Amino acid sequence: MNKRLEAAIESALRSAQHDGALPQFTIPRIPASPPKRAGQGDWAYPAMGLARLARKSPLDIARLIVDRLPTLDFAGKIEIAPPGFINCTIADDYLRKQVDAALAAEEAWFQLDIGAGKRAQVEFVSANPSGPITIGHTRNAVVGDAMARLLEAAGYEVQREYYYNNAGNQMIILGKSLQLRYLQQLGEKAELPADHYQGEYLVDIARDLAAERGDSLRGESWQVFKDVAEQVMFGWIKRSLASIHIEHDAFFNETSLFESEHIWSVLEALRAKGHIYQATHWEGAGADEIADVAAKGYQPATWFRSTTFGDEKDRVMVKSDGVPTYTLPDIAYHSDKLERGFDIAVNVLGTDHFSQAQVVRHGIRALGMDPAPIEVIFLQMVRAVRWNADLGEFAAVKQSKRAGDFDTLDDLVAMTSADAVRYHMLARSPNSQLDFDVDQVVKQSNENPVYYIQNAYVRCAGIFREAAERGLGDADADLNLLGESELRFVRKALEIGNVIEQAVRHYEPQKIAFFAHELAGVFHPIYDEVRVLHSEVPAETAKARLRFYRAAQAVFRYLLGLMGMSAPERM
RNA sequence: GCCUCUGUAGCUCAGCGGACAGAGCGCCGGUCUUCUAAACCGAUGGUCGCAGGUUCGAGUCCUGCCAGGGGCGCCA
Incomplete structure (x- = not known):
């Protein structure tokens, strides 16, 4: 929409140059952006940027542009504001139509075409199969999968790939570590050198191995144990990732490059x-x-x-x-x-x-x-932290695989939830360090952005449950009965396309998490104010509102899906 | 030393070269006989680390400092 406004302004400028109102100059690309304040329209174009080139005051230039602006189906009021902004408001009629458009088109309403016919690959996680998925891998997994989902939303055909190094020294040490653990299970005195993997999980694998194979592997080389360890680890890794709804399409290993x-x-x-x-x-x-x-x-x-x-x-x-x-x-x-x-x-x-x-x-x-x-x-680094009462400060939980002391993805999910892990890992710029305060995420879960967003969906679901019980539907709804508040929501929801585009172009998947929270912030006050099943709401108005909430619910379902989060019917 | 990221409200963080700097949490005060109050309304709270520069306009771009994280292997 902003693109079309910019294009319209550019053509207005050209026509002004053509009829001599403005001198000839190369028209710079100045983006229209949503203003911060209410009352300044939905898209603002700063004509100040043209003042020097056109050698006219910004307000005069804005006037010249507005007078020559071609008609735009979405545009309502177009105003000029000092020091030289052109503020374009989206027409109410257009917003009303979007409610039905969203419901009719379903997912296609959000779908972009910037990636149409193009192939994208996201390589992420790529942890060596030498232990469980740690909190660091988890951030990687969540960001990578969200990026993949956003690319899909932008129209790309996406492949999720996992690359792992299984040819190097680390895997040899892993094999030898398991071998020693296995020998320990057989009752042999075998000491694990300090540079070997100390984690308890290898003891578990060794125990299973001893139970299944007895002492038949006693004389085998470390390669055999490496293969066993690798296979078991990958089972764990895939299961852990699946618990937060992540699945790779392809696994590429280093060994194949040698072969x-x-x-x-x-x-x-x-x-x-x-x-x-x-x-x-x-x-x-x-x-x-x-x-x-x-x-x-x-x-x-x-x-x-x-x-x-x-x-x-x-x-x-x-x-x-x-x-x-x-x-x-x-x-x-x-x-x-x-x-x-x-x-x-x-x-x-x-x-x-x-x-x-x-x-x-x-x-x-x-x-x-x-x-x-x-x-x-x-x-940037992510740490699991906990409040340490003795020290009176937050202390990092160590996460070295070989030290055998770490918080894994499985631990995090068990302590919080898949949705909480996904949201908190995503809602942060990749450039910022992240302290994942485990206790806080659990304790605050009732006042969490995660639930704030999901609750918007849940509240819609509640309306439909009640409406169904009363036998109410939204057939033949007259959307002209929608008020200012509902249209405010539609206006905000229309930004989804821009958010996805920006997230994809700049590789900033966290944008979608922030946007979802903002949209929920627009939704909740409306839910309180705009009732459907209230004795004082006329039947026709109720119908229109019911349809509005159906569209709102579709929007939240889509956003939650983009973040890999669930959309529960109840909380 | 070199490279890189970060520094915005008490805390955790948004902020696209544009108009009077924004959320959430916390604190204070209100709101449920009608779709879930995990919500809503209001109040409080800021020399955007510091100093210059570019620009009509800088939290945003450039340079230099200060503080913190990470990286600089015949490791993986």
């Missing part, structure tokens, strides 16, 4: 383009670094000259022992992603991967590919 030899062909491609060299230390190394390398006695390794692309130092691709670092498979994986032809490939990562993501980008460039489709949402 297909893809990582080696990528390395050769880089070498052919002259970005690879063998050395004990990188080309720009200082005296300290060279001395350090000498002290460690390293043989030559394989380096990627990432400094060519602006990196601060070159990176090792293959260690001197012949084992690749994470960098090589990561580049290979992303080149594979791009070859699959996605228009957008969103990657949700913790900010601790910032440098790594930059190197991957350099690698993609070095291969001669365009990294533009790759977008990364970096998440």
Whole structure:
């Protein structure tokens, strides 16, 4: 709608230039935006931005524009306000029509076409199968899934992908850890080294394994235990994610890149383009670094000259022992992603991967590919915190997998609820750190934004239950009987399209959470004021209002769905 | 040291270069004989970390400081 207003203003400006009222100049793109205050219309266009170019006062320019504005079906009153705003109000008639339009079109009313015919991929979670889903992964999961849902709402065909590193050292340690736990179950004295996974969950798996297989695995190598651990972990991970309504379409593992030899062909491609060299230390190394390398006695390794692309130092691709670092498979994986032809490939990562993501980008460039489709949402740290009465302050609950002391997604859901976890993890800018106060989310659950939003849906459901009992319907409703308040809600609901578009264009899925809360804030006062089943409400008015609440309920159902939250009939 | 994120009401946070800076929670005072009060209404509460700059206009953009988080491995 704002786009159409901007286009109309641009054509008005052109016509003013054409008839000589304004001098010739390139018309800048000035966005119309919703004003903060009531009484300033629904869309405001600041003509002040044209004053210098047109060499006229902003108010005069606004006048010239308004006089030449083509008719717009949604526009009602159009006013000029100092210092030079053009305030456009949406016509009441248009708003009334939207009530029926929303109900007739159902989900299509919200659907955008900016992604029509385009494919998007969201890669998220991507936790190694070395333990349960932690609170950090949970934030990643919620943000990634919301992003995917928003892209779908924008018309994209979306694939949700999970990438995991199962070829590295961590998985070897995992296998060995389980092996030792298994031997402990058989009564052997086996000590777990400090760098092994200490978590109790491995004891559980070992116990099951001993129960099922007896001592038949006593002589097996760690690989066997690694495979068992990986398989069991993935079962847990998928089940945990499913508990907050998240499911991936594809699982991509690092091992497959080795099996297909893809990582080696990528390395050769880089070498052919002259970005690879063998050395004990990188080309720009200082005296300290060279001395350090000498002290460690390293043989030559394989380096990627990432400094060519602006990196601060070159990176090792293959260690001197012949084992690749994470960098090589990561580049290979992303080149594979791009070859699959996605228009957008969103990657949700913790900010601790910032440098790594930059190197991957350099690698993609070095291969001669365009990294533009790759977008990364970096998440700042999330901590589970609890009030510590002894200290008199909030203290972080540790979440190291290997230390065996952490809060998992399962714990969080058990302590709060899937809906509360999803909302609280989503309703925060990815750029901000998040302290997830477990006790607070539980304690305050009665005054929570989660319930505030869901209650809007519930209250509608209550009206329909009662109406059905009294045999009331909304057939032949005359929407002219709707009042100012109801139209205020429709006006706000119409912003959904803009919110989704902005969330998608700027990769800010949290916007939808804030918007849902705002819309509920518009809804609740109306619910109190605009009654349906009240003895003083005339039958025809009740019908119109019933239809309005049906549309409102559809809006909330849609919004809750976009956030992966449930829409309960009762609370 | 370099890179990056954050700093807005007592607390947790929104805020798109535009008009007098916004919510929720907390505190204070009101509102249920009629669709769920998990709600609503009202009051209180701000030198937008500090200092410059760009602009007709800066919480928003630029530079420099200050404070806090994260990252800078032949780890994964």
